[in-house]
Amino acid sequence: MDKRLLKRERLDRLIDGVTRGGGLFVAPRLDARRVVYGPVTAADEMEFDYIVPGNSFKEFFFPRTEPVARFSFHKQGTELEEVRPEPVETVIFGSRPCDAASCASLRSVFTWDFVDEYYTEREDAAVVMTVACTQGDESCFCTTVGVAPDGRDGSDILLRETEGGDFTAEAVTEKGASFMERYKDAFEATVEGREKEVFQPEILDGVDLERIAQWLKDKEHYSSPLWPEVARKCIGCGACTFSCPTCHCFDLVDEGTFFEGERRKNWDSCQFDYFTLHASGHNPRDTQYKRWRNRFMCKFHIYPGKFSTKGCVGCGRCIRVCPVRLDITEVMEEISKVP
Amino acid sequence: MSNIYLPHIVKIEDIYRETPDVRSFRLVFQDKKVRESFEFRTGQFGLYSAFGYGESTFCISSPSTRKGYIQCTFRATGRVTNALAQLNVGDTIGFRGPYGNWFPVDEWKGKNIVFIAGGIGLPPVRSVIWTCLDRREDYRDITIVYGARTVEDLVYKNELEHWDERDDVYLVQTVDPGGENADWKGRVGFVPTVLEETAPKPENTVCVVCGPPIMIKFTLQALENLGFSDEDVYTTLENKMKCGVGKCGRCNVGDVYICKEGPVYTAREVKRMYNDF
Numbered sequence: 001m002d003k004r005l006l007k008r009e010r011l012d013r014l015i016d017g018v019t020r021g022g023g024l025f026v027a028p029r030l031d032a033r034r035v036v037y038g039p040v041t042a043a044d045e046m047e048f049d050y051i052v053p054g055n056s057f058k059e060f061f062f063p064r065t066e067p068v069a070r071f072s073f074h075k076q077g078t079e080l081e082e083v084r085p086e087p088v089e090t091v092i093f094g095s096r097p098c099d100a101a102s103c104a105s106l107r108s109v110f111t112w113d114f115v116d117e118y119y120t121e122r123e124d125a126a127v128v129m130t131v132a133c134t135q136g137d138e139s140c141f142c143t144t145v146g147v148a149p150d151g152r153d154g155s156d157i158l159l160r161e162t163e164g165g166d167f168t169a170e171a172v173t174e175k176g177a178s179f180m181e182r183y184k185d186a187f188e189a190t191v192e193g194r195e196k197e198v199f200q201p202e203i204l205d206g207v208d209l210e211r212i213a214q215w216l217k218d219k220e221h222y223s224s225p226l227w228p229e230v231a232r233k234c235i236g237c238g239a240c241t242f243s244c245p246t247c248h249c250f251d252l253v254d255e256g257t258f259f260e261g262e263r264r265k266n267w268d269s270c271q272f273d274y275f276t277l278h279a280s281g282h283n284p285r286d287t288q289y290k291r292w293r294n295r296f297m298c299k300f301h302i303y304p305g306k307f308s309t310k311g312c313v314g315c316g317r318c319i320r321v322c323p324v325r326l327d328i329t330e331v332m333e334e335i336s337k338v339p
Numbered sequence: 340m341s342n343i344y345l346p347h348i349v350k351i352e353d354i355y356r357e358t359p360d361v362r363s364f365r366l367v368f369q370d371k372k373v374r375e376s377f378e379f380r381t382g383q384f385g386l387y388s389a390f391g392y393g394e395s396t397f398c399i400s401s402p403s404t405r406k407g408y409i410q411c412t413f414r415a416t417g418r419v420t421n422a423l424a425q426l427n428v429g430d431t432i433g434f435r436g437p438y439g440n441w442f443p444v445d446e447w448k449g450k451n452i453v454f455i456a457g458g459i460g461l462p463p464v465r466s467v468i469w470t471c472l473d474r475r476e477d478y479r480d481i482t483i484v485y486g487a488r489t490v491e492d493l494v495y496k497n498e499l500e501h502w503d504e505r506d507d508v509y510l511v512q513t514v515d516p517g518g519e520n521a522d523w524k525g526r527v528g529f530v531p532t533v534l535e536e537t538a539p540k541p542e543n544t545v546c547v548v549c550g551p552p553i554m555i556k557f558t559l560q561a562l563e564n565l566g567f568s569d570e571d572v573y574t575t576l577e578n579k580m581k582c583g584v585g586k587c588g589r590c591n592v593g594d595v596y597i598c599k600e601g602p603v604y605t606a607r608e609v610k611r612m613y614n615d616f
Contacts, residue, residue, distance in 0.1 A: 082342050116586055250581070252393065253393060270589075298591075
């Protein structure tokens with residue numbers, strides 16, 4: 001399919017079309033003065049001047065909290081009822097290529113052997129409309145981890161901003177093409193206006209991903225004195241994990257009364273001290289640096305090694321939100337330097 | 340459509356009070372179809388729900404050779420196990436599983452087996468013991484070395500008595516120094532020491548080890564001293580788990596997911612793992 005033009009004034013047509021059918025239109029919008037991915041019902045709620053939204057859009061496929069079962073107690077025993085995900089068509093408009101690239105990562109975890117349909121059904125019902133980056137900040141490092149600011153991986157439609165504030169649109173997947181076909185009155189066949197230049201974050205010379213992977217692969221290095229040193233300032237708040245598009249850890253928690261309740265799947269964080277705590281009191285990751293080491297290991301060894309996907313997409317959120325400025329790229333550089 | 344987080348409802352058919360804080364449940368699937376079709380292999384585990392409190396992970400402690408029910412054994416330690424401990428016969432709980440890998444008992448045909456367990460580490464080993472005893476003719480000498488802190492902490496006392504009486508099982512029971520009482524007829528000493536004294540021969544023999552981490556550590560050393568090779572020593576690991584199916588991110592030891600690639604490993608595999616215990 002050729003490139004089409006999505007004029008900004010036609011966005012309402014698209015939003016109406018999606019939401020009228022019961023769908024969800026997610027786009028960058030202001031929330032507490034911060035740009036985040038959130039549901040919108042009109043184009044005037046949307047923000048167009050942003051680098052990367054504060055949250056990742058994983059919460060629309062993998063909600064912060066969701067019920068998986070309901071139970072109630074009767075004289076005859078326990079009644080258990082399954083709660084199915086009820087996916088609706090979800091458009092993620094204005095995704096960035098880094099976030100789009102993370103879909104494959106989450107999917108790889110949620111589908112190896114056992115399939116978590118709470119995740120897959122929602123992701124299957126989503127159309128990711130990515131806008132190539134025309135601006136960035138010092139925290140952006142996608143190019144260092146092999147993601148391009150106008151990359152297509154994980155996107156269904158790739159948009160590029162034009163100088164006039166409109167978007168050129170290019171279908172990347174079948175799903176994207178059929179979406180553009182379905183909402184063809186929003187897209188124009190004649191493309192006009194010059195596309196804005198793509199912002200290329202600087203590739204961090206000091207980072208050697210191959211070397212990091214090799215170093216992590218050697219289990220002797222797990223006991224390296226480097227770990228307590230680099231992670232010393234981490235306070236274990238978990239902000240990096242909640243904002244990270246590839247972090248997938250969760251808890252299964254029962255909530256309710258003596259008569260009935262729900263089992264919920266809630267986001268959790270490997271940075272919390274109780275995360276791996278055994279009932280016996282034993283904790284395999286009993287100090288903060290061990291928890292931080294686990295996260296780094298997950299990103300640069302477990303994801304690429306076990307799931308053949310990216311553990312880190314370089315969105316830079318963990319750097320932006322860290323209250324103690326523990327910059328993951330500095331640790332990547334540090335490990336790349338180890339002789 | 341399958342919901343990987345949805346448990347089966349199981350009914351508590353019987354409760355055995357093993358020690359003051361250890362219970363065994365004999366569980367039967369409420370759904371007839373599941374009851375008839377459910378199969379597992381010895382060494383696999385499940386997640387048991389006390390609805391309203393959550394789920395907890397234990398092995399299936401009954402042998403895979405016996406159908407129609409499963410058994411689990413747990414110590415009332417945390418929120419879920421304390422809630423489970425208060426239930427009565429006839430109450431219903433949840434069960435998801437079986438998950439994980441198993442002990443390759445079929446490959447052990449024609450071999451001697453030494454079972455070594457400490458404290459609450461006996462339940463997973465019990466499943467293997469009975470699986471092998473139910474097909475006794477497939478194996479040669481069967482030795483069981485079991486120890487606990489005190490006489491009171493020994494689980495499955497009736498079965499220990501039964502194994503002790505059998506001619507085709509050699510049972511060595513021990514309690515830690517100071518844990519004995521006036522009636523105690525077994526040994527006094529830590530499991531690794533008693534194991535070395537028992538001195539099983541490594542030729543054509545496999546070992547199954549389970550117990551607290553410190554006991555496993557010294558037992559593996561003792562087995563090495565006795566000349567056992569790491570490939571013939573099997574153990575079952577545990578870690579905190581929530582999903583049991585490789586998603587929730589808790590049980591990994593370095594890059595190894597205990598719930599999926601384990602919980603059963605040879606000593607060789609354990610030694611190759613990251614130091615993340």
